[in-house]
Amino acid sequence: MSAAYGGNEQALIDPTVLHPFLLFAQRYAFYPNESSFERIAYMNAIIIVETGEGHLHMDNRDYPMKAGTLVYIPAGKMHRWRAAQSEPMIHRTAYFDWNPRQRPFVSEGQFFHILSLHSAPLSVYMDEEPAIRIEPITKIDNLPLWLSYHNRFLTMPGRIGGADMREAIRLRGEFQVFLSLFLSNTSKDASNNGDPRIKELLKLVASQAEIEEQELVQYAEQIGLKRSRFYALFREETGLSPKHYMTRRKLQRIKCDLRQSDVTITQIAEKYGYSSIHVLSKNFRKHIGLTPSEYRRQSRM
Known part of the structure; x- marks a missing residue:
């Protein structure tokens, strides 16, 4: 099964024609024992676990989460979060498209599809994956550095893409610097391995x-x-x-x-x-x- 919900296959985008577009980025604190619905997102997600512990269920596995865990969830990937009781997680999130897409969405919640609902997600709104192999789970060493990069493009809750043109351009620029750091740490293409x-x-x-x-x-x-x-x-x-x-x-x-x-x-x-x-x-x-x-x-x- 591909990353897309229900096995529908996403076409790979040539990396040379990517124009990453930040949708929104936030700091989210879980409640003790909080668990999300099993869901997919129409866009891609990069998540840094800032503090706390929990689990991510994805690809029929439970991944333990702790401070310094870096997560990539491509569009269409089924997943579910669960926070610990004693020290629930705090997430730094960045939701984005590899290439800008038009969707009739006006709120952040519309970018997610809960799998318990009877309707199927609309594949036409699903972002497409690039021809880059990205590790889904990695460990970062210099957490304060990553958080400082993330601070530069945090967005207000409910605001998608920036309040005006100048802010939107600034946020996208800061995000692309962060994305470059992310790919240098998680992309298999960034290594010297391979023929x-x-x-x-x-x-x-x-x-x-x-x-x-x-x-x-x-x-x-x-x-x-x-x-x-x-x-x-x-x-x-x-x-x-x-x-x-x-x-x-x-x-x-x-x-x-x-x-x-x-x-x-x-x-x-x-x-x-x-x-x-x-x-x-x-x-x-x-x-x-x-x-x-x-x-x-x-x-x-």
């Missing part, structure tokens, strides 16, 4: 408007990687097979076209090499959970 040849191939993929799996295999052969070795290294680096990776990348581009342009779905099918609109619709629904028409309609509500 540099795969990293170069991923850069090639990011630089191309369209590239097919077979072309990628041919490039790998040109730099001395046999097919079986290439597939193993690619999965190790990205967590996906080349075919799966390229499919998700193509779907992300199709979703952008559906949201941001008025070209017909037939034209989109032709643009991305589908033999017919029916083949595109079947593939899109399989991975996204909606037909292209449904996705376009929901994205413009």
Whole structure:
């Protein structure tokens, strides 16, 4: 199952086209034994445990929380918090999109979907994940440094994106400095691990408007990687097979076209090499959970 609720797969965003957008950031103190509902968020979350203890239930595991724990929860990931009785947690939170999205939300609570409700979350409002492998749980050493960075973009409760243009720009700038620190500590791509040849191939993929799996295999052969070795290294680096990776990348581009342009779905099918609109619709629904028409309609509500 992917990060998305119900197994619908999110298309990966090329890191070179990211424009991280801060929605809101707060300091939240839990009550003793406080427990949240099992929920998902439409946006991504970075959480620092400032003080106290508790647990995070995610990925069918219970993660113990204590001061200095750094947590990343991608959009669509099911999770539930539980605070300790004696020393309940205090969280520093930052909720954001990797790329700005339009949603008809006016309050912070609307960005969360409680899984006990009968209605399903709307995938069209779900942020998309970047092609970056981020550790969900890490331990930070210099907690005061992290808190000082977080203090610079704390927002008033109920205020989304900043009160005016100047404040919004300042908050986003401060958040992006914090995000850079976060990625340097949690992103596997930030380390020196992994085969540099795969990293170069991923850069090639990011630089191309369209590239097919077979072309990628041919490039790998040109730099001395046999097919079986290439597939193993690619999965190790990205967590996906080349075919799966390229499919998700193509779907992300199709979703952008559906949201941001008025070209017909037939034209989109032709643009991305589908033999017919029916083949595109079947593939899109399989991975996204909606037909292209449904996705376009929901994205413009």
